[in-house]
Amino acid sequence: AGDTIKIGFLAPLTGAVAAWGKPGLDGCEIWAERVNAAGGIKLDDGMHKVEFVSYDNEYDPAKARTGATKLIREDGVSFIMMLGGDTWPGVQPVADKTGMLFSTLLPSDLSPDTNTLIAPAEVHPIYNVTGVEWLAENKPDLKTAVMCAQDDALGLPSVATYLAAFEAAGIEMLDDPLLFDPATTDFAPVVTRLISKNPDIVCLDTCYSDYVHPIAEQLYQQGFKGQIISCTADFYDQMIAKTSEEFMEGFIFQFPDFDDPALNADNINFTDPNGFYAEFNKRHPGQWGAVSWEYASIMDLWKAAAEKAGSSDPDAVTTAMKDGGKGAHAFGDAAWWGTELFGIDNALVGDWPVVAIEGGKARIKGFRSIPDWYAKHGDLLIKHMKAYDQMWDQRS
Amino acid sequence: MLELLAQTGLNAVYAASYISLVAVGLVLIFGVMGVVNFAHGELFMAGAYAIVALYAKMHVPFFVAVAIGLVFVGCLGLLMERALFRPLKDNPLGGLVASIGFLMILQALAVMGFGVRMEHIPPVTQEVIQFSDKVRLPVARLYVIVASVALLSVLWYFLKRTKFGWALRASAQDPEAAALQGISITQTAKIAMFIGAGLAGIAGALTAPLVSVNPHMGHSVIVTAFIVIIVGGVGSLEGAIIASVAYAFVHTFVTTFYDGVLADITGLCLMLIVLIVKPTGLFGSADRA
Amino acid sequence: MPKLLIWIAVLVGLVLLPHGLSFSQQEILVFLTINVLLVASYRLLTLTGEWSLGHVVIMGVGAYTSALLTKRFGVYVPVSMLLGGISAALIAVVLSFPLFRMKGFYFLIGSFAAGEIIRLLWKRFRDPFGGAKGIKGIDPMPDFSVGFYQFDFFEPTSYYYFAAVVVAVCLWILWRIEKSPVGLTFHAVHWQDKLAQASGVNVRAYRTLAFAIASGFAGISGALLAHYIGTINPNAFDIDLMVYVLTWAIVGGTATFYGPILGCVVLTVLNEIVLRELGLEQMRPLIYGAIMILSILFLPNGLESIVQKITQKKAANGTAQRSPAE
Amino acid sequence: MLLEMKNIAVNYGKINAIRDISISVPTGKIVTIIGGNGAGKTTTLRAMSGMMPITSGEILFEGKRIDHLPAHKVVANGIAHVPEGRRVFPDMTVEENLRTGAFLRNDKEGVETDLEGVFHRFPRLRERRTQLAKTMSGGEQQMLAIGRALMSKPRLLLMDEPSMGLAPVIVEEIAQIVEEINEQGLSVVLVEQNAELALELADYAYVLETGNAALEGPANELHDNEHVRAAYLGI
Amino acid sequence: MTNFLEVKDLTMRFGGLTAVDNLSFKVEHGTIHGLIGPNGAGKTTTFNMISGFYKPTEGQVLLRGEDISGLKMHEVARRGVVRTFQHSTLFAELTVLENALVGTHMPFRPNIFAAIIGWDAEDRHGAEARAREALEFFGLDGLLSERAGDLSHGHQRALGMAVAYASHPDVILLDEPFTGMNPEETRQMMDLMERLKADGITILIVEHDMQAIMGLCDNITCMSFGKFLAEGGPKEIRNHPAVIEAYLGGARHVA
Ligand SMILES: Nc1ncnc2c1ncn2[C@@H]1O[C@H](COP(=O)(O)OP(=O)(O)OP(=O)(O)O)[C@@H](O)[C@H]1O
Ligand SMILES: Nc1ncnc2c1ncn2[C@@H]1O[C@H](COP(=O)(O)OP(=O)(O)OP(=O)(O)O)[C@@H](O)[C@H]1O
Ligand SMILES: [Mg+2]
Numbered sequence A: 001a002g003d004t005i006k007i008g009f010l011a012p013l014t015g016a017v018a019a020w021g022k023p024g025l026d027g028c029e030i031w032a033e034r035v036n037a038a039g040g041i042k043l044d045d046g047m048h049k050v051e052f053v054s055y056d057n058e059y060d061p062a063k064a065r066t067g068a069t070k071l072i073r074e075d076g077v078s079f080i081m082m083l084g085g086d087t088w089p090g091v092q093p094v095a096d097k098t099g100m101l102f103s104t105l106l107p108s109d110l111s112p113d114t115n116t117l118i119a120p121a122e123v124h125p126i127y128n129v130t131g132v133e134w135l136a137e138n139k140p141d142l143k144t145a146v147m148c149a150q151d152d153a154l155g156l157p158s159v160a161t162y163l164a165a166f167e168a169a170g171i172e173m174l175d176d177p178l179l180f181d182p183a184t185t186d187f188a189p190v191v192t193r194l195i196s197k198n199p200d201i202v203c204l205d206t207c208y209s210d211y212v213h214p215i216a217e218q219l220y221q222q223g224f225k226g227q228i229i230s231c232t233a234d235f236y237d238q239m240i241a242k243t244s245e246e247f248m249e250g251f252i253f254q255f256p257d258f259d260d261p262a263l264n265a266d267n268i269n270f271t272d273p274n275g276f277y278a279e280f281n282k283r284h285p286g287q288w289g290a291v292s293w294e295y296a297s298i299m300d301l302w303k304a305a306a307e308k309a310g311s312s313d314p315d316a317v318t319t320a321m322k323d324g325g326k327g328a329h330a331f332g333d334a335a336w337w338g339t340e341l342f343g344i345d346n347a348l349v350g351d352w353p354v355v356a357i358e359g360g361k362a363r364i365k366g367f368r369s370i371p372d373w374y375a376k377h378g379d380l381l382i383k384h385m386k387a388y389d390q391m392w393d394q395r396s
Numbered sequence B: 001m002l003e004l005l006a007q008t009g010l011n012a013v014y015a016a017s018y019i020s021l022v023a024v025g026l027v028l029i030f031g032v033m034g035v036v037n038f039a040h041g042e043l044f045m046a047g048a049y050a051i052v053a054l055y056a057k058m059h060v061p062f063f064v065a066v067a068i069g070l071v072f073v074g075c076l077g078l079l080m081e082r083a084l085f086r087p088l089k090d091n092p093l094g095g096l097v098a099s100i101g102f103l104m105i106l107q108a109l110a111v112m113g114f115g116v117r118m119e120h121i122p123p124v125t126q127e128v129i130q131f132s133d134k135v136r137l138p139v140a141r142l143y144v145i146v147a148s149v150a151l152l153s154v155l156w157y158f159l160k161r162t163k164f165g166w167a168l169r170a171s172a173q174d175p176e177a178a179a180l181q182g183i184s185i186t187q188t189a190k191i192a193m194f195i196g197a198g199l200a201g202i203a204g205a206l207t208a209p210l211v212s213v214n215p216h217m218g219h220s221v222i223v224t225a226f227i228v229i230i231v232g233g234v235g236s237l238e239g240a241i242i243a244s245v246a247y248a249f250v251h252t253f254v255t256t257f258y259d260g261v262l263a264d265i266t267g268l269c270l271m272l273i274v275l276i277v278k279p280t281g282l283f284g285s286a287d288r289a
Numbered sequence C: 001m002p003k004l005l006i007w008i009a010v011l012v013g014l015v016l017l018p019h020g021l022s023f024s025q026q027e028i029l030v031f032l033t034i035n036v037l038l039v040a041s042y043r044l045l046t047l048t049g050e051w052s053l054g055h056v057v058i059m060g061v062g063a064y065t066s067a068l069l070t071k072r073f074g075v076y077v078p079v080s081m082l083l084g085g086i087s088a089a090l091i092a093v094v095l096s097f098p099l100f101r102m103k104g105f106y107f108l109i110g111s112f113a114a115g116e117i118i119r120l121l122w123k124r125f126r127d128p129f130g131g132a133k134g135i136k137g138i139d140p141m142p143d144f145s146v147g148f149y150q151f152d153f154f155e156p157t158s159y160y161y162f163a164a165v166v167v168a169v170c171l172w173i174l175w176r177i178e179k180s181p182v183g184l185t186f187h188a189v190h191w192q193d194k195l196a197q198a199s200g201v202n203v204r205a206y207r208t209l210a211f212a213i214a215s216g217f218a219g220i221s222g223a224l225l226a227h228y229i230g231t232i233n234p235n236a237f238d239i240d241l242m243v244y245v246l247t248w249a250i251v252g253g254t255a256t257f258y259g260p261i262l263g264c265v266v267l268t269v270l271n272e273i274v275l276r277e278l279g280l281e282q283m284r285p286l287i288y289g290a291i292m293i294l295s296i297l298f299l300p301n302g303l304e305s306i307v308q309k310i311t312q313k314k315a316a317n318g319t320a321q322r323s324p325a326e
Numbered sequence D: 001m002l003l004e005m006k007n008i009a010v011n012y013g014k015i016n017a018i019r020d021i022s023i024s025v026p027t028g029k030i031v032t033i034i035g036g037n038g039a040g041k042t043t044t045l046r047a048m049s050g051m052m053p054i055t056s057g058e059i060l061f062e063g064k065r066i067d068h069l070p071a072h073k074v075v076a077n078g079i080a081h082v083p084e085g086r087r088v089f090p091d092m093t094v095e096e097n098l099r100t101g102a103f104l105r106n107d108k109e110g111v112e113t114d115l116e117g118v119f120h121r122f123p124r125l126r127e128r129r130t131q132l133a134k135t136m137s138g139g140e141q142q143m144l145a146i147g148r149a150l151m152s153k154p155r156l157l158l159m160d161e162p163s164m165g166l167a168p169v170i171v172e173e174i175a176q177i178v179e180e181i182n183e184q185g186l187s188v189v190l191v192e193q194n195a196e197l198a199l200e201l202a203d204y205a206y207v208l209e210t211g212n213a214a215l216e217g218p219a220n221e222l223h224d225n226e227h228v229r230a231a232y233l234g235i
Numbered sequence E: 001m002t003n004f005l006e007v008k009d010l011t012m013r014f015g016g017l018t019a020v021d022n023l024s025f026k027v028e029h030g031t032i033h034g035l036i037g038p039n040g041a042g043k044t045t046t047f048n049m050i051s052g053f054y055k056p057t058e059g060q061v062l063l064r065g066e067d068i069s070g071l072k073m074h075e076v077a078r079r080g081v082v083r084t085f086q087h088s089t090l091f092a093e094l095t096v097l098e099n100a101l102v103g104t105h106m107p108f109r110p111n112i113f114a115a116i117i118g119w120d121a122e123d124r125h126g127a128e129a130r131a132r133e134a135l136e137f138f139g140l141d142g143l144l145s146e147r148a149g150d151l152s153h154g155h156q157r158a159l160g161m162a163v164a165y166a167s168h169p170d171v172i173l174l175d176e177p178f179t180g181m182n183p184e185e186t187r188q189m190m191d192l193m194e195r196l197k198a199d200g201i202t203i204l205i206v207e208h209d210m211q212a213i214m215g216l217c218d219n220i221t222c223m224s225f226g227k228f229l230a231e232g233g234p235k236e237i238r239n240h241p242a243v244i245e246a247y248l249g250g251a252r253h254v255a
């Protein structure tokens, strides 16, 4: 066995954005234990254990830069996983100089300037089109929609995506998207405004769970009875507890629980999702969410590439990972994609699950192809993205 | 349209209720202790976590949990008084820094005890009072409104009609002179801190089932509370209540009829305008030469 | 001449300093140098007795201005930094009209509100400010060579030397101002604005002057930051950073020129180096909070009081109490 | 003895404000303390009413030790203090200020009578009963501070330069008040710059010099003392 | 020069209360002029209007014929009218010398650019010389580096006047300068005022210490309930029945 391979984890672990980093680190620890228990990572020079080295960047670009420097120059990591967002531009010069391989959860960080940054876990927010598409096919009598979103870097591209998806599906928007400040806590006024138009569908965009829960509760209490679609529905069981099973029935979102039987299918590339989910919930009850598995799924991809390359060298791993333009995404085979939206093919895109709540439990209703949708409606997406200044070449 | 106005009005009344609870507590602490309590939002958060621990996890009946939460956060207030503000009583900036330190500690403890993600609280009641199909008042919100009106009325009576209130007012204006009239200033400081913190705590506890409880939830609350007490005039209870109502109505209506970000800007501009017209707030008074 | 010797030793120390540090510590050193200017400029504002919660937003004004000038108009970076400082000072002059009607706690919160409005404007106007994501890809300081030393501004050491020279010049100016009759008048305005007025001091003008100068230097520090990390966004200048600046100043002590700087250095080293090295990364907020409380309880006059005790020399300007926030 | 101060010392930080002072106030008598600026007169009064912790010595009120009590408990024993610099409650009205003086009293009627009495003595205060104290003139505030002390119905009244800033007619009024309440059995400790007035009113006098009691004796004797005449009476 | 400082039909109302009511009087150049009256008569309010701290509701303040009412305090000061305050108001945290240096603000207006590059050495020396001179005049030259807040009461009052004197004023307004002073100190202070007068400075003084007022003033204006009551030399005022009735009383305890 050779040296331990070190992987950098550079994300907010304290402060207001910690919910996007801390559960991911927890998931990675579980991933590392499982991989190490199975012997580790097999490279040309033998088996290596993996270890995560974390640096709390507090979601601050300057601290992220410091952290990247430390992880690369002092800790000698082979790969760095980041949340991205505000922190990525601070790290970008370091990435350019060192050639280190970085991953982000937010593909809007991608740009042709940096080809060592990849977004292999999710192409937020593009996958949201799959939910709308599924809805239009399966519930064709829903004709009108309204939408609300927090006014931040995650909310706006998501608004553009949903607008494109609704337009593609022939669903009419009754009102401009309602933007609210990220610090909002009382959602009654927002909901009153939303349902004053009597929509068939209320779209919650990429609201964080801190918003999704109170909004759903208010929708329930203010008497909304129609369809709800949202990017996420973390802790939906609690939402049911606050509303009713009947109200939540048919709620559409995009993130399955990892005990979903559909994830045991052969095309799924996440190792033992059910076991991972059970272990995580045991150690960190009440903390499960999309971030919990996404960093780990990136590690699956990285491990496969490293083993293929026989080395942990960033260049070699990158080459192996992008070999043939295809990659193994958590939800099936996928392609490296994104030139039109991001200026570079560094996002791994393939199928994405559409999840609905049925009888109080999230169930995958099917996997839909994002590239297929894009082939048909890409122009709409670009139109709306442009309107919200979200194209890569529009970002200042 | 009428229904929309009515529903928005109800929303605003609820917002005014919890904001005024928090703001009045902050005013009371500032008035008597002379320090800007930056940790006030975290006292609100502590009240909410009391409900998480007692009601959601240990299944204590809700109103019992609220009462315990009130006392618990009130005691945090006493702790702050004894450990921070009393030793720093001649040093208002020191008090401010200490309260920031306390804020960080409370947040960190919440993270350590409960994790960084939001907490879940089962609904207390799902009943809704229906005035019409589109005008509804959830009973859980009614609780907050009723509690706020009741508590503030009691506080009003306490402050305006009893000797304690008199003592609080006197020691707020000149602690030494108050002591010379036989008023125990440590006693009044303790009472003020207990009530002030307790009000923040009960606001947090009562609204916990209605909002997302997380370790950083205090932030937006304190920003609102600061705006409100400045508009009302620092140290003025009437001012704080009236400004809470005004702010809640403006914010709620702008959110509903325009959007939430504009509502924030409107709120801040409103405050600046009040201050430009009357630099001591609506009910504050200037000092003589 | 022992004074000269001390200064030479300090100079040599500062030049050698980065070479004794690890890479990430060098990075921290750069940010620390920039923050020293920020907190020292904040102190100038507090001389007149006003405690602002808008100072880091003003710093942001300098950062945004400088970033946009280089990005949009290709202005040479050092020039745009200077312009960033000037525009921050001008914004401060504009803000002074509403803000200086207020005092004490009202000023504290009023300045916070003014800052929040500026931040909301940055978020709201995606053109040119880039919205919530801010501006990225800001031109770095162009590399150059001074014969014996090749500046490569990606390297923290290079940027540290550059920033240290800028900051040193700024500190020298701040120091000269403080020790001048103008500085004395700032003090006077703080302790008794009525009496100062009766002595013919245009208090309003002096407060504005202090606000503008402090803001100008804050703007320069913002520009220094922007051109190093290459990105800025509205969240980077929020109340969290402001709270740090405030606590650096108060924990350090504001009776002397060096007090806030001392606070900044000590607290930053503790938080960013010591606690992280000890493996207490995720416990930092808890420990940092405790340190703040303990230091204010046991060193009510700030870290500077230790230094004063050691040197046994009373600082030229009133040693005793700090200002009350009224 | 109503009040006895034995070998008191008080420090402000490292400064010894008073070093070794003993003062006795017999029941029903007026005692005056005179002395130059910074002699420690105010500090002595503050020590008596518990506003200043003492470093050594003891203070007895009606034979009970009160030196370890906080100010509000000292006051509860029946001591009222007109502090230096007036210290009226700025944001209370005149009437509220006066009623605060009666904070510890429970006899409603007595309070109303005494309020009437204060208004009678200072008609200005009655005229302005709803005016905020901070907007009153300097002298009006001084009247208010005296009135407030009278409202507590004390057995011992400590007055720190009560004539300061008052018009000559009002100074006379104050002198009369002191005499009258003294006739009703109240004891008074009077600190005054106007030594002439003080020595005329008092039964017994102490002269403080830089933290020490330099002289003491019956007031009329001190009035004729060479040193006192030169230093404090300006004769 | 007559009509040096003139107050004409001055009125100040606070809500329904008329604190100063149609008051007029003149102060001759180079004299010491007293302003007396019962408590709450409106003396401090009058001072506040003359010095620019309040803007009169009605009426004018004329300095050498120029209407200065409604000007800001520092603008009034720059025209040569400098005031002290009813309580000891000083820069408590600054040293005695620094206090006096602030007083030299008007004659030696600091310039920030000159200060940074060090081209203001001459002004600084001038200011310091003037400050020392003023302190010496009031006998404070031994206390230069004391903190002003630590001074004894009497020294604080003297310093307050030194600060005013340092600015080369034409008129000094003194609000109860003798409070808290014993007879001996009062007498010393009176001597200093006589010297100020000899220097050509006009003094307008509010005071309840009759010994001082009668001993110092060339002319006295007495007001009551905001209105003009009487005016004249010390003798006239002492014997003026209305003044005795409203203000002096039986004068049992006043010199
Ligand atoms: N707050 C304080 N801090 C430090 N020293 C003080 C303080 N108050 C008073 N002193 C000092 O204590 C001593 C006694 O002061 P005190 O006020 O008792 O004198 P006093 O006799 O009342 O004088 P005055 O006639 O001026 O009122 C003086 O030397 C004074 O400088
Ligand atoms: N801001 C104000 N609001 C209301 N009344 C005021 C205000 N300022 C002063 N007054 C009233 O105006 C009257 C005049 O006050 P002023 O301070 O001028 O009196 P004064 O002659 O200086 O008295 P003293 O000798 O007691 O200092 C007083 O009765 C006072 O109560
Ligand atoms: Mg005294």
Ligand SMILES: [Mg+2]
Binding pocket: D137, D138, D139, E043, E044, E045, E086
């Ligand atoms: Mg007066």
